[in-house]
Amino acid sequence: MDILAYSAVELSAAIKQGTVTAVEAMAAVLSRIDERERDINAYVTMDREQALKAAAAVQEKIEKGELNGVLAGVPVAVKDNLCTEGMRTTCSSKILENFVPTFSAEAVVNLEKAGAVVIGKTNMDEFAMGSTTETSAYGVTRNPWNTDHVPGGSSGGSAAAVAAGECYFALGSDTGGSIRQPASFCGVVGLKPTYGTVSRYGLVAYGSSLDQIGPLTKNVADCAAVLEVIASHDVKDATSINRKEENKDTDFTAALVDDVKGMKIGIPRDYFGEGLDGEVKDAVLAAAKQLAAKGAVVEEFDLSLVAYAIPAYYTIAAAEASSNLERFDGIKYGYRAASFEGLHDMYKKTRSEGFGAEVKRRIMLGSFVLSSGYYDAYYLKALKVKAMIKNAFDDAFAKYDLILGPVAPTTAPKQGESLSDPLKMYLGDIYTISVNLAGLPAISLPCGKDSKGLPIGLQLIADSFQEKKLIQAAYTYEKQ
Amino acid sequence: MAKQYETVIGLEVHVELATKTKIFCGCSTAFGGAPNTHTCPVCTGMPGSLPVLNRQVVNAAMAVGLATNCTITQYCKFDRKNYFYPDNPQNYQISQLYLPICRNGHVDIETSEGKKSVGIHEIHMEEDAGKLIHDEWEDCSLVDYNRSGVPLIEIVSEPDMRSAEEVIAYLEKLRMIVQYLGASDCKLNEGSMRADVNLSVREVGAETFGTRTEMKNLNSFRAITHAIAGERERQIELLESGQQVTQETRRWDDAKEYSYAMRSKEDAQDYRYFPDPDLPPIYISDEWIAQIRDSQPEFREEKMARYKTEFDIPEYDIGIITDSKHLADLFEETVAICGQPKKVSNWLMGETLRLLKEKGMDPEEICFSPENLAKLIGLVDSKAVNSTVAKEVFEVMFAEDMDPEKYVEEKGLKTVNDEGALRKAVEEVIRANPQSVADYRGGKEKAIGFLVGQTMKAMRGKADPGTVNKVLRELL
Numbered sequence: 001m002d003i004l005a006y007s008a009v010e011l012s013a014a015i016k017q018g019t020v021t022a023v024e025a026m027a028a029v030l031s032r033i034d035e036r037e038r039d040i041n042a043y044v045t046m047d048r049e050q051a052l053k054a055a056a057a058v059q060e061k062i063e064k065g066e067l068n069g070v071l072a073g074v075p076v077a078v079k080d081n082l083c084t085e086g087m088r089t090t091c092s093s094k095i096l097e098n099f100v101p102t103f104s105a106e107a108v109v110n111l112e113k114a115g116a117v118v119i120g121k122t123n124m125d126e127f128a129m130g131s132t133t134e135t136s137a138y139g140v141t142r143n144p145w146n147t148d149h150v151p152g153g154s155s156g157g158s159a160a161a162v163a164a165g166e167c168y169f170a171l172g173s174d175t176g177g178s179i180r181q182p183a184s185f186c187g188v189v190g191l192k193p194t195y196g197t198v199s200r201y202g203l204v205a206y207g208s209s210l211d212q213i214g215p216l217t218k219n220v221a222d223c224a225a226v227l228e229v230i231a232s233h234d235v236k237d238a239t240s241i242n243r244k245e246e247n248k249d250t251d252f253t254a255a256l257v258d259d260v261k262g263m264k265i266g267i268p269r270d271y272f273g274e275g276l277d278g279e280v281k282d283a284v285l286a287a288a289k290q291l292a293a294k295g296a297v298v299e300e301f302d303l304s305l306v307a308y309a310i311p312a313y314y315t316i317a318a319a320e321a322s323s324n325l326e327r328f329d330g331i332k333y334g335y336r337a338a339s340f341e342g343l344h345d346m347y348k349k350t351r352s353e354g355f356g357a358e359v360k361r362r363i364m365l366g367s368f369v370l371s372s373g374y375y376d377a378y379y380l381k382a383l384k385v386k387a388m389i390k391n392a393f394d395d396a397f398a399k400y401d402l403i404l405g406p407v408a409p410t411t412a413p414k415q416g417e418s419l420s421d422p423l424k425m426y427l428g429d430i431y432t433i434s435v436n437l438a439g440l441p442a443i444s445l446p447c448g449k450d451s452k453g454l455p456i457g458l459q460l461i462a463d464s465f466q467e468k469k470l471i472q473a474a475y476t477y478e479k480q
Numbered sequence: 481m482a483k484q485y486e487t488v489i490g491l492e493v494h495v496e497l498a499t500k501t502k503i504f505c506g507c508s509t510a511f512g513g514a515p516n517t518h519t520c521p522v523c524t525g526m527p528g529s530l531p532v533l534n535r536q537v538v539n540a541a542m543a544v545g546l547a548t549n550c551t552i553t554q555y556c557k558f559d560r561k562n563y564f565y566p567d568n569p570q571n572y573q574i575s576q577l578y579l580p581i582c583r584n585g586h587v588d589i590e591t592s593e594g595k596k597s598v599g600i601h602e603i604h605m606e607e608d609a610g611k612l613i614h615d616e617w618e619d620c621s622l623v624d625y626n627r628s629g630v631p632l633i634e635i636v637s638e639p640d641m642r643s644a645e646e647v648i649a650y651l652e653k654l655r656m657i658v659q660y661l662g663a664s665d666c667k668l669n670e671g672s673m674r675a676d677v678n679l680s681v682r683e684v685g686a687e688t689f690g691t692r693t694e695m696k697n698l699n700s701f702r703a704i705t706h707a708i709a710g711e712r713e714r715q716i717e718l719l720e721s722g723q724q725v726t727q728e729t730r731r732w733d734d735a736k737e738y739s740y741a742m743r744s745k746e747d748a749q750d751y752r753y754f755p756d757p758d759l760p761p762i763y764i765s766d767e768w769i770a771q772i773r774d775s776q777p778e779f780r781e782e783k784m785a786r787y788k789t790e791f792d793i794p795e796y797d798i799g800i801i802t803d804s805k806h807l808a809d810l811f812e813e814t815v816a817i818c819g820q821p822k823k824v825s826n827w828l829m830g831e832t833l834r835l836l837k838e839k840g841m842d843p844e845e846i847c848f849s850p851e852n853l854a855k856l857i858g859l860v861d862s863k864a865v866n867s868t869v870a871k872e873v874f875e876v877m878f879a880e881d882m883d884p885e886k887y888v889e890e891k892g893l894k895t896v897n898d899e900g901a902l903r904k905a906v907e908e909v910i911r912a913n914p915q916s917v918a919d920y921r922g923g924k925e926k927a928i929g930f931l932v933g934q935t936m937k938a939m940r941g942k943a944d945p946g947t948v949n950k951v952l953r954e955l956l
Contacts, residue, residue, distance in 0.1 A: 083528040096527070103521060105528060202528040208757035238532045238759050320757055323560055326571035327525045331623070347564055370562075370752035379754060 003028045008074045008168040008222040012115075015062060015073040022062065022073030022117060025168070026055035029075045029119060032165045039147050042161040044080050044138050045088045046120030051075070055117045062115065070225045070253075072115030077167035079158050080121040081128055082108055082213065083202040087118070091204050092136035093126045095328045095335045095354030105202020106237070107171060107213045107230040114229045119167055122157030126356045127325065128175055128206040130154050131428055132418050133182070135358040140415060143186060145454055149412040152182030158216045159186035169226055170216040175207045176313055177407070177432025179214045180444035184407035184457020187446045189223045189474070190216045194464045195439035196241035197250075198227075199234030205324040207317035208239075210436040220445065220475045224252040227467065247465055255468035260476045261295030263469070266400035268303035271431055277410045283448035283456040284406045290480055291404070291473065301399070305392050308385050309434040310426055314362075315369050315382035316437070322366025328354065361422065390438040397463035402473055406431050407444045407457035435461055443470045445478060483720075484684040487712045488692070489647055489677060490639035493654060494632050495664045496608065496672040497540045503607050503631035504531030504574065511670075515624035523629035525569030530758050533558075537631040538581070538762060540663045541605050542772045544633060545582030547657045547779065548600050554764045556581045558605075558756045563749050566623050567609040575634075577753045580604035581762075587657070589649040598650050599638030608632050633663075639678065639689065644708040648701050651675060660777055660805045665844060669699055677707060680725070681715045690715070691725040695732050695739060703734040710739060783808055791821035797829055804843035807832075813850035814857075823857050831871060835878050848881040856884040866944050869893050895942050899951075902943060906951045909934045920956060928952055 003011075003020055014020050030048055037043060055075070061067040078084060081091045083101035090096045108118070125135040133141040133156025141156045143149040144164035151160040155172030159182035162170050172179040174192035183190025191214045198213045205211060215226035231250050233242035244250045267288060272281060292298040330336035330350035337349035355363070369378035396403060408428055418425045435442045440461055447458035458477070462470045502509055505522035521529040545552055556579040560572040585600035610628035614621050635654065641647050655666040655673060666673040680692035695711060698704045710732075715725050730739040778786070780802050787798045802808045807828060814824045836843060856877065860870045865888060873884050873893065888894055909931055910917055919927035928949065935948045 089527070091527075099527070101526070101528065103526075103528075201530050204527040205530075205758075236532060237530050239530075239757075319754060323562055323572055323752070323754070326562060326564065327527065327569065329564065329566075329571055331566050332524065332569065333526070343566070344564075367752065370754050372750045372752070375752075375754070 004032060004165045006168070007218050009070050009225050011168055012070055012072050012074050015059070016068060022055040022059040022075075023052060025073065026051055026075050026117060026119070029165070029167060033119075036144070036164050036166060039142060040144055040160050040164055040166070041139050041141050042122055042151075042157040042164065042166055043077070043120045044090055044092060044123050044136075044157070047087065050087075051117065051119050058115050058117055067115040069114040069229070071111065071229055074116050074168045075119045076111060076116045077119050077122045077158055077161045077170040078108060079124055079155050079170070079172045081124060081173055081204040081206075082121075082171060083204070084108055084118060084121065087121065089121060089204070090138070091127045092124045092138055093355065093359070094137040095351070096333075097137070097335060099334050101202075103202065105213070106199035106232065106234045108202065110230050110232055111171070111226075116229075122155070122161055122170060124157055125154035125178075126359050127204070127321070128154040128173055128178055128211075129321070129358050129362050131177070131181060131425055132413065133157060134415070134419055135356050137356060142415065143412050143454070145187060146412075146452065149414055149454060150185065150418070152185035152408075152412060154178040154182075155190075155216065156182045159183050159188055159190065162186070162188045162216050162218060169218070169222055171213060171230070172216050173203055173206075173211055173213050174432075174436065175210045175317060176429050176436050179216060180432050180442060180457070180459060181408050181429075183216055183444040184446075184459075185412035185455060187449075187455030187457075188216055188218060189220055189443065189445045190214065191223050191227060191443045191467070191470070192435065192441060193227060193231065193467060194241075194441045195436075196239050197231045197243060197441075197467075199232060199237040199240045201234055201236040201240075205320070207320045207436075208324060209320060210313075210317055212436075220443075220471060220478050221253070221256055223443070223474075224256055224471045228252045243465070249465055249468065252467055252471055255471040256475050257472050258476050258479045259295075260291055260473050263291075263296040263402060263473060264400045265291060265296050265298045265402045265404050265473075266301045266396055267298065267404050268306070268396075269300050270303050270306040271405040275409050275427070275430075276406060277450075279450040280406050280408070280410060280456050283450075284404070284458055287447040287458045287477060288404050291477055294476060296473070298404070301396065303392060303396060303403070305385070305389050306430065306434065309389060309437060310430060312382040312385040312389070313429070313433045313437055314365065314426060315378050316386060318362045318366035319370050319379050319382075320366070322363045322370065325355075325359070325363055330354075358419070358422070386437045389434050393434070393438045393440060393463070401462070401466075401469050403461040405459050405461075407459040408432070411450045411452065411454035411456055431459060440464055441467045441470055443474050445474050447477075485681045485712070485716050486684045486686075487642055487708070488639050488680050488682060488689055489641040489643075489708065490692075491635075491637045491641070491647065491650065492676040492678065492694075493635045493637075493651070494674040494676075495544075495635065495658055495666060497537060497631040497633060498662065498664050498672075499534060499536045499540065499631055501534055502629035503534050503537050503605065504629055507629065509630050513626055515622070515626060518626040519628070523569065524625050525571075531574060531756070533759060533762070534631065537605055538764075539772060540631075540661070541581050541603060541633050542764070542769065543661050543776065544635070544658060544663055545585060545603050546769070546773055547661060547776060548582075548585040548587050548603070548635075548654075550582035550585030550600060550603060552764055552769055553579050553581050553583060554769075555579065555761055556764070557761045558759045559753045560756045561751045561753055563751055565609070566621065567612050567628070569610065569625060569628055573607060573609065574756055574759070575606035576604035578755070581764075587650060587653050589646060589653050591643070591645045591649050593643075593645075596640075596646065598640045598646070601636045601638050603633055603635050606632050606634060639680075639692075644705040647677070647704060647708060651701070651704070656780055656803075659844070660779055662777075662805075668701070675704060677704065677711075679708060679711050679715070681712055681719065690719075691727050693725065693727065694729045696729060696742070697731045697733070699734070703732060706734060706737055707732040707739065710737060714739070777805070791815065791825075793821050793825045797825045800829060800833070801825065806846060807843040810846060810850055810853070814853045817850060817854035818857050820857060820861075823861075824853065827853060827857065827874070831874050832878070835875065846878075848877045852877055852881060852884055859884060859888060863944055864888065864894055866895050866941070868941060869895070893942065895944050902939070902947065902951055903955070905935055905938045905943075906948065906955055909938060910952075910955060917956065928956075
């Protein structure tokens with residue numbers, strides 16, 4: 001079997017069996033990267049020697065029986081907004097072009113403890129602000145299915161790397177759809193967990209009340225396995241939930257069951273209105289039919305408030321980001337302007353030169369909605385809308401186990417067509433954004449291709465802490 | 481007729497809490513230490529770092545709130561105050577604006593004008609900033625983040641004070657309360673207590689407040705008193721000459737006894753306060769409040785009242801001893817061992833205070849134990865040492881807290897109570913000083929003093945002067 005054809009879990013099993021080694025897997029991945037990176041540009045930073053060395057060290061541990069988890073020996077790509085100790089972490093921004101963290105994000109630590117081996121850091125929209133990975137300061141990433149198109153964003157590099165076989169799985173982050181949308185554009189599986197499930201310690205903050213780290217994988221079984229490894233209660237993150245001990249529902253791989261009999265699935269009418277591409281609509285509804293054929297009870301319903309999700313999201317995310325990004329000031333680390341006169345000029349020049357246009361736009365927007373005189377009308381109001389959206393989902397989940405819909409209104413747009421109209425670009429987040437506002441878990445999985453051959457994604461949304469329902473339904477659909 | 485002006489004063493007092501670790505991370509709050517050695521990714525604003533609240537800070541804030549009659553805000557939050565400055569690693573300070581932990585309290589003070597209640601508007605928790613050091617030689621500024629993240633509580637009073645005397649009384653009361661709680665050592669000159677004075681003037685009888693200014697850099701009670709007088713004068717002069725007072729922050733220079741404007745509060749920054757999304761709201765249960773209330777120490781007034789009835793010592797002594805919790809504890813614990821309140825009080829009021837003053841120390845810094853003080857008192861009682869020797873031993877004990885009984889043994893300082901040896905010495909002295917003997921016998925009482933002195937010298941101080949006196953008179 002072609003070593004790159006293994007899924008993450010299959011690879012680890014093969015390594016433990018002795019069929020292949022971790023070093024061989026890493027070498028194969030590096031080889032594939034050599035082949036395709038020029039066209040795809042999924043990675044910002046890679047250290048080949050270090051990666052092979054790390055793989056060799058893990059291989060030894062596996063042989064000694066010291067590492068026997070389901071991901072031991074598997075090469076992983078990490079989105080560049082997750083801190084990796086000793087390895088450059090840029091958030092695809094110029095302002096961090098030489099920043100090397102002194103610690104690793106908790107999710108990365110969990111993966112490394114389980115024996116996964118980091119290949120390198122993947123490209124993204126700068127500071128996770130974007131939907132196409134075109135705002136990166138390190139060049140665009142291209143969709144492996146058709147390099148004239150974008151891979152989606154902001155975890156575009158991670159999604160492309162998985163799709164192109166440049167890694168076995170990847171970590172991304174999702175604040176408004178940044179795992180799910182690129183997963184759908186690149187034809188891979190992507191999951192955003194319930195807020196508080198994966199520690200945010202070490203994730204460079206964008207929208208603190210919305211951010212979550214999650215897996216991008218080749219299939220649902222891998223997704224469940226990775227989620228199980230990275231989910232943990234972390235005392236260093238005050239928003240981290242102790243699900244293992246208190247809720248006892250982190251055995252995600254136990255949900256890999258081919259069965260949806262009796263599952264109640266709701267399809268929001270509001271998601272299928274104007275603006276949704278016909279081919280995407282057909283593919284998603286066809287998927288719903290398939291689940292119905294396997295015993296799920298599928299029906300339409302009104303979700304409501306969908307129209308308010310985008311303004312609420314951008315208000316809240318930009319507000320939090322405008323504060324979170326204040327630390328990038330040229331004083332302590334990162335880029336500092338070469339010439340300036342006095343402290344405040346240094347701040348201005350450093351940030352003007354170090355940040356890209358989209359980041360500056362959102363910082364300005366965020367500063368505005370928090371400013372005196374506008375706080376109540378914008379930020380406070382957005383928080384109230386957020387609460388109302390959560391209530392709307394609560395009502396929906398009183399009736400349904402899952403909500404089904406598209407991930408994005410279209411398949412991957414062409415390169416260079418999105419940034420000129422930011423508002424239009426923002427509207428593309430319509431199906432993913434409310435999930436973050438409500439803190440819910442959701443998964444994106446491939447459900448077909450359009451006539452151009454570009455992947456279409458199916459989104460399943462569950463109530464808080466119900467990832468297992470997502471996984472079960474996704475697994476069942478995948479088994480078709 | 482000249483107009484009469486009333487001064488209206490409110491205070492914002494920042495107190496550095498004496499918790500072991502910082503408010504949002506586990507770094508040490510210990511003073512000193514080489515720059516940037518008590519730091520971590522959290523208190524240096526590294527990307528990806530997150531704050532986690534130190535529960536002891538909440539306990540301390542609640543304790544101070546309860547001791548100042550505040551209501552505890554049982555659902556409270558932290559907010560971010562956003563502004564750019566190098567001593568602020570994230571360029572936002574985590575503080576509390578919308579829901580401070582304590583509100584609507586008061587503190588009772590007493591001045592020459594009588595008793596008064598000063599209202600406390602609120603108390604909130606926040607983090608301290610780092611320290612900037614300006615290197616003139618290299619023409620650059622350096623930042624030390626050791627202090628960044630040290631927990632502070634800010635106590636905001638109502639504008640209820642009308643004079644420098646009231647302000648000092650209020651600050652002393654606050655300091656007493658906070659020290660008694662062990663929440664902070666509250667030293668103005670070390671920065672563990674910082675006071676900003678908000679002052680305005682208005683004509684006596686006016687119903688509205690005048691425009692106020694804020695004064696900073698007040699590092700001693702003296703500076704505060706001068707600043708208040710100076711600012712009152714400055715504002716009155718402005719108003720009398722038809723001008724207006726500008727709302728601004730002024731920095732007081734105590735050496736020059738003069739203040740100058742720092743920045744106008746009008747074009748003050750918009751801090752864009754919003755609730756910190758990294759910190760969940762704090763739910764304070766009735767049980768938690770009860771727990772803090774139950775562990776409150778007995779405060780000074782209660783202590784003073786109790787001492788009056790329990791120990792028969794003068795009110796003046798009680799006042800001095802209870803002025804410091806450490807001193808009061810030392811007093812009670814020593815009395816518990818030796819049962820001699822008057823004697824213990826004498827040692828504290830006399831020698832202890834004297835040495836504290838001489839060495840410029842605070843009562844909090846006394847290091848000798850109640851056991852050792854009790855032992856020393858025992859040695860004097862049993863006449864094992866005389867009072868002169870006792871004082872010498874005490875000085876060593878004050879510095880080193882050694883066991884006085886052991887010390888007296890080792891150094892051979894015991895009073896010689898052997899009457900025989902004493903008589904011999906006295907006889908020697910009588911023989912050696914015929915003139916003084918003649919003087920005494922001739923009616924000069926004072927001469928015996930000299931003879932006692934000579935005897936003490938001969939005995940190397942190890943005699944009881946009273947006994948020496950008695951023997952001398954016998955033999956003469």
